[in-house]
Amino acid sequence: MVRNYETTFIINPQSDDATIEKHVSDIKDIITNSKGTIINENHMGTRRLAYEIDKLTQGYYATFIYEAPTEVLPLLEQHFKINEAYIRDLTIRLECDPQEYLKQQDPFGKHGSDRDSDRPHRHRSDKPQTKSDDAPDKAEAAPEKTEVKEESTKADDAPADDKPSEDKA
Amino acid sequence: MGVIRGKKICRFCENKVTMINYKDERILKRFTNERGKIIPRRVTGNCAMHQRKLTTAIKRGRVLAIVAFAAESYR
Structure with missing residues (x-):
């Protein structure tokens, strides 16, 4: 059965760019090799982690939105578990149309900036x-x-x- | 005597949001307190549907280290 999924994962940023790129393409290969099609690919790059994971404070984030048969998931899971370069991974099933999902990625982007003053809570980063x-x-x-x-x-x-x-x- | 305020409107309904992005640090932080706890909807004025979606988004964000489970100073 073919379904829409979104997989986000964090790679250890301490390795060089070429190996990071390889880790990302590995995931892509697993998906495409099992008759999946990638709809969207998003590299968020190196970001600060909200908490330390294995003594790391930064991580390389990448996201794939794809349509694939359910058999892909155990393969991906295995790959994430075996390879230590992947710090975290999360796969969710998209219940809605992936294109619509992509449109909704930044809901407050256009209208929210003018209403920032009445947000319930201000963080230090927002000061x-x-x-x-x-x-x-x-x-x-x-x-x-x-x-x-x-x-x-x-x-x-x-x-x-x-x-x-x-x-x- | 408490100050009577107008009914709070759900921010997500206002912007016609159907999905909440768990990778958007800005939104997740807006609805969590300094400790990293999810702010109740009686405070934020969110509707039940969007509070439910927000909760799952925050919990997913925590797994991916986008928002903290607990603030560093309280750990």
């Missing part, structure tokens, strides 16, 4: 962005404050003048 957003606001707010101060000093003067006059009366 530089928010700071740059706040900067113009502060610049606008600054002149207003000085105006208020001037008014308040005037207001302070006024009652001071009144009080002595009340005493006299």
Whole structure:
């Protein structure tokens, strides 16, 4: 039975580019050799890992979206397990059309950037962005404050003048 | 007396999202707290369907070291 799958895996980035490339093409060969067709190939490249895996802090990420018979999965699994260069792997079944799936990869990309201000939680990594957003606001707010101060000093003067006059009366 | 706020709208419904990408660090981090815990939908205002999809996406992201299981400082 032919189904759509997406396989993402992480390769140890310490080996040279040629071997990394070979590890990626190995996966591709396994898929194509068992009558599978690759729909999309995405190399995210070397990224920082969210947590240490085998004392590694970085990993080379690659993703394949493909249509293949179910027999491919045990072959891939075996390959990932035998070869130590693969740190992690994840294969998921795509329930929907792969083309539609690819379109949805960046849902907030077009519309989300303008609504970043009301996100539920801000991370440290996001701070530089928010700071740059706040900067113009502060610049606008600054002149207003000085105006208020001037008014308040005037207001302070006024009652001071009144009080002595009340005493006299 | 609590402040009465308007009903929160699901961010994913608003953008007509049908699938949540588990490789997108930005989205996964947006809906997890500093510890790496998934923020409940009573806080974020997500609808049940999208919270379900988000949960699986975050859990997949954790396997691939895109988001942490727990923040480094708390380990």
